[in-house]
Each structure stands twice: as C-alpha cells, then as structure tokens.
Amino acid sequence: MIDDASRPAGPDAFIRALNALYDSCNRPPYRRLAEVSEHLGELYGRRDLPSLSTTGIFDVLAGRRKRLPTAAWVASFVLCCQRRAWETGVRSGDPGTASLPAWQARLRAARSPGRTVPPPRPPADTESTGPGRALAPPEGEPVRPVRLTESQRATVAGYGPRGRALLDRAAAGDADALYRVAVLLGTDPARGGETVPLLIEAAAAGHPGALDLLDASPDGLDAAEAARRAHLLGDQAGRGGAAADGEAALVYYKAAVQGGRLDAAFAITEILRHADGAPGGRGPG
Structure with a gap:
C-alpha cells in the first residue's frame, strides 16, 4: 500500500511515495x-492547510526543491489527490484525514533517515464513503481515541485536576489536548521523542500548532521549544481578566520552568501572590 510507512525512509523515497500516490x-x-x-476547509474542516499551486506541485513531484515539503503542504496534497480520485471514480472511497498520520510519520522518517518511526494507526475503512457523508469530524470535535502510556499519564496527572482533565480529552482524541499533552511531556529533555506520535495525531486532526512543531522538530520536541510553547499556553490561560484561569496557567508555567524557562517562575509567583491576596482567596492547591 502507498501509506506503508515501513518502506525505506529518506527524502528521495518520500518524493517517490508522493509520486506513487x-x-x-x-x-x-x-x-x-x-x-x-x-475548499479543504469546507470538505474536511481543515482551514489551517495551504492552497496548492500548479508550480508548487510540479516542483515537489519533480524533486526540484532542496528541502522536503512542509507537513501542512503534504497534508493538503494528500487530501486533494484522494478527493479528486474519489470524485472521478478512480477510488471507491475517500479516506479523508484518516490517512494523514501515516503520511506525517513517513515525512518525519524522511527527514531523519535511520531513526525508528512509531507506526501510525491504520485508517478506518472508507469503502462506503460517498456524497453527503461526513469525511472528517467538525472542528473541535474528538478524532480517533489515542492510548497514552502509564508513564505519560502519570506525568500529566501530576499537574493536578487540570492535567487529569487534559488526559481525559486526549484519550478521546481531542486534537488540542493531544498538542498540550505533547508540550507538557516535551519540557522534559528525556521525553522529546515521545511527543512525535501525539503531534502526528494532533496535526492529522487539524491542529496548526502541531503541524508547526512537526516541521520544526522532526526528531522530537526540543525541551526549550516545548518550554516556549508551554509559556505561551500559560500566558493565554492567564489573560482575560475575570475569565483568566490561574490554575491552568500554573500548569503550563510549571512545565515551562522544567524546560528551562526561568522567567515562568516569576509568573508563578505573581499568580500565587494575587491568589493569596484576594479577599477570601487562597493559593491554588
């Protein structure tokens, strides 16, 4: 099969695989x-993906570019090929986004020849896909369930109620939760490689941040980059005045500190100081 990620990796092999598709x-x-x-946004809820150009397609398939295409470009190309093949009767079904994890895994292998690539889960059967069928879940809806290891679950659960809530969402396949779990795990320098399968699933489900990280960190999430992302998530949670979520901000700032962002320690101090100073308030547990 074209999506067989066990074939030899490497840039040339990847371009041949795109041509074979x-x-x-x-x-x-x-x-x-x-x-x-x-129209990928209308068809698959993927508004994060780039539009293709005839020149760009030719250059990639002809191997005229020095670098491999981005994860987002590959996702766009694969979806368009599959869709067009189904529309013209070449294929009896359109697998939609279910095929993307395998392609993202193959792209990662092509960027790091010789490294072990976690095998992606096989896509669901698509033979009955036809007009009017939902080809991908709406934005924000869960995708295929994802199984985390006991060690991963223990690490994220260690962040308290917010960490456990993330685990529940991630286990159900929520793309944003998978991205956030990957960021939390990635702030530990020893666990960067574990983030790749999670980012692949989140990217396949349409998470733009996960697509960016796959392009920037094909060998696994760098702790410094994970810490930067965690700090941003902490800032997002802490903003909004009355709508600010201090407990969630603490989770990401603590992870950022673990990844080496010492400025996050100051943010933690500020959150705890304001919580202790609030009327009737107390510091988060």
Missing part, C-alpha cells in the same frame, strides 16, 4: 488539485 489517483491535472485545495 499521484499515479494511483490517475494523475489528476495540477490545476484540479489546486482547485480542490481551495
């Missing part, structure tokens, strides 16, 4: 793929 879809005209790419 294109051939298997009966080589649709580049302009048709470009047209489909303009």
Whole structure:
C-alpha cells in the first residue's frame, strides 16, 4: 500500500511515495488539485492547510526543491489527490484525514533517515464513503481515541485536576489536548521523542500548532521549544481578566520552568501572590 510507512525512509523515497500516490489517483491535472485545495476547509474542516499551486506541485513531484515539503503542504496534497480520485471514480472511497498520520510519520522518517518511526494507526475503512457523508469530524470535535502510556499519564496527572482533565480529552482524541499533552511531556529533555506520535495525531486532526512543531522538530520536541510553547499556553490561560484561569496557567508555567524557562517562575509567583491576596482567596492547591 502507498501509506506503508515501513518502506525505506529518506527524502528521495518520500518524493517517490508522493509520486506513487499521484499515479494511483490517475494523475489528476495540477490545476484540479489546486482547485480542490481551495475548499479543504469546507470538505474536511481543515482551514489551517495551504492552497496548492500548479508550480508548487510540479516542483515537489519533480524533486526540484532542496528541502522536503512542509507537513501542512503534504497534508493538503494528500487530501486533494484522494478527493479528486474519489470524485472521478478512480477510488471507491475517500479516506479523508484518516490517512494523514501515516503520511506525517513517513515525512518525519524522511527527514531523519535511520531513526525508528512509531507506526501510525491504520485508517478506518472508507469503502462506503460517498456524497453527503461526513469525511472528517467538525472542528473541535474528538478524532480517533489515542492510548497514552502509564508513564505519560502519570506525568500529566501530576499537574493536578487540570492535567487529569487534559488526559481525559486526549484519550478521546481531542486534537488540542493531544498538542498540550505533547508540550507538557516535551519540557522534559528525556521525553522529546515521545511527543512525535501525539503531534502526528494532533496535526492529522487539524491542529496548526502541531503541524508547526512537526516541521520544526522532526526528531522530537526540543525541551526549550516545548518550554516556549508551554509559556505561551500559560500566558493565554492567564489573560482575560475575570475569565483568566490561574490554575491552568500554573500548569503550563510549571512545565515551562522544567524546560528551562526561568522567567515562568516569576509568573508563578505573581499568580500565587494575587491568589493569596484576594479577599477570601487562597493559593491554588
């Protein structure tokens, strides 16, 4: 199968795999793929993906670019090929976003030849997919359930009620929760490699932050980058006046400190100081 991630990795092999996908879809005209790419938001709820250009498609498939395409470009190209093949009767079904984890895993392997790539879960059966069928869950809805290891669960649960709530959402396949769990785990320098399968699933479900991290960190999330992302999540949770969520902000700031962001310790101090000073308030547990 084209999505068999066990084939030899490497940039050239990856470009050949993209060409094989294109051939298997009966080589649709580049302009048709470009047209489909303009509607990925309507078709799959993927507004984060780039539109394709005929020149860009040609350059990638011809191997004329020095670097491999981005994770977002690959997702866009795969979805457009599959869709066009189904529309023209070349394929009996459109797997939609279910095929993307395998392609993201293959892209990562191509960027790091020789490294072990966690095998992606197989996509669900798509033979019955037809007009009017939902080809992907709406934005914000859970995707396929994800199993975390006991060690991963223990680490995230150690962040308290907010960590345990994240685990429940991540286990159900919530893309944003998977991204956040990956960030929390990634602030531990020894666990960067564990973040890749989680980021692949989150990216396949349409999370733009996960797509960015896969492009920037193909070998696993760097602790410093994870700490930066955790700090941003803490800032987001702490903003909003009355709507601010200090407990959630503490979770991400603590993770940021673990990843080396010492300025997050000051943010933690400020949150606890304001909580202790509030009328009738007390510091979060």
